[in-house]
Amino acid sequence: MxxxxxxxxxxxxxxxxxxxxxxxxxxxxxxxxxxxxxxxxxGGFGQFLFGADKAVADATFLYTLFAVMGHLAKAKGRVTDQDIAQASALMDRLRLTGEARSEAQDAFREGKQPGFPLEKEVTAFREAFYGNRDVLQLFMEQLMALALNDGVLDKAEHEVLVTVGKNLGFTRFQIDQWLTMQKAAFRFHQRHQQSQGRQQQRSSEDDLKDAYQVLGVTSTQSDAEIKKAYRKLMARHHPDKLASKGLPDEVMKEAQERARDIQAAYDTIKSQRSMR
Missing domain, CATH: 1.10.287 (Helix Hairpins)
Structure with missing residues (x-):
């Protein structure tokens, strides 16, 4: 620094x-x-991440992500084996090993505690990234994807997401809209994984409906409006843009997974509409 x-x-x-x-x-x-x-x-994440210049941002993002993830899991009343496996899987994807993994586990456990100051920590996170909406929205997307990983969103989980989102400066309408998009992305992703290796001449009706929701558009909108929504989403998840925001490299890889779903959804719509 x-x-x-x-x-x-x-x-x-x-x-x-x-x-x-x-x-x-x-x-x-x-x-x-x-x-x-x-x-x-x-939690000391900065000791072993991606260099001193990014240490504070990396540590803040990862600590808050795992702590809020722990709080989200506990909100249902009991942290399940599936919740723990989900947290471990995320640590694997982020390539957190040794001391880094221990610190992530500590953050997750801290988030589960009854007295965890959720609003205070989320507000501190927002201030650490100077209220940058791209970073904050990406953080929300990460949390939503984690909450929806089992295909079900509990009412208590929804309220935690709303609380987090509001403290990051978003409205309940925006949060619910993104949740709709994330739910569609989850179904769309699952369906495409199951159909890998099988040729489908036409997308199913459900596939197409989810594709529109992944982009946050409707089937009544024009080609130009759909293309604009697609480009805006892809620009938000572009690795160069995310790198300029000071995000951890491995978190950016997670965002690129979302970008692949966005691309697949757009291709589905393009094919159905015969768009150029």
């Missing part, structure tokens, strides 16, 4: 010229060190 040194040097120079810049840079250096160490309260 260098911003403390840069800001300190500039501020010092404005007041005392060269001597002030030196003093300011020195003070900024200690500020940067303090910021770099602050993420240790998030």
């Amino acid at each position: 260098i911003w403390g040194k840069v800001i300190g040097a500039v501020a010092g120079y404005l007041f005392l010229r060269i001597p002030g810049a030196v003093i300011g840079a020195f003070i900024g250096h200690w500020f940067d060190r303090g910021m770099a160490q602050d993420f240790t309260r998030k």
Whole structure:
């Protein structure tokens, strides 16, 4: 981290010229060190992720993701073996091993505790990413995908998602709209996995209906509107754009899974409409 040194040097120079810049840079250096160490309260993920420049962002994103995931699992009343297996599977996909995996497990357990300050932690997460809506929406998508991984959304899980979403600055309408899209994406993905290796001349009616919902559009909208919605979703999940937001590399790979479903849904609609 260098911003403390840069800001300190500039501020010092404005007041005392060269001597002030030196003093300011020195003070900024200690500020940067303090910021770099602050993420240790998030489980210390930054020690073994993707470099010092991204350590704080990586740690914040992963700690909050696993802690809220634990809270989400506990919201139903009892954390099941399936919930634990789901958390372990996500750790596998994120390639968290050794100490990193232990810290993820600690975050998950912390989220399960009765006194877990959900709203406080989610608000801190929003502030850590400066309210960037792309990052916050991606975070919501990750949580929704996890909640829907068993194909069922419990009422208590829904309320947790609404609470998280509102503290990230989204409306209940937006949250429910994304849930509809995520549910459709889950069904669409499952159906396509089951049909791999089998040729289908035409998409089923259910497949097509889900494809529209994956894109957040309806069958009554024009080709141009559907294409616009598709491009907007794909742009949000583009790896270069996500990299610029400071997200962990492995989290971006998870987002690219979503992008593949978006592409498949769009191809289904294009084929049915004979779009170019």
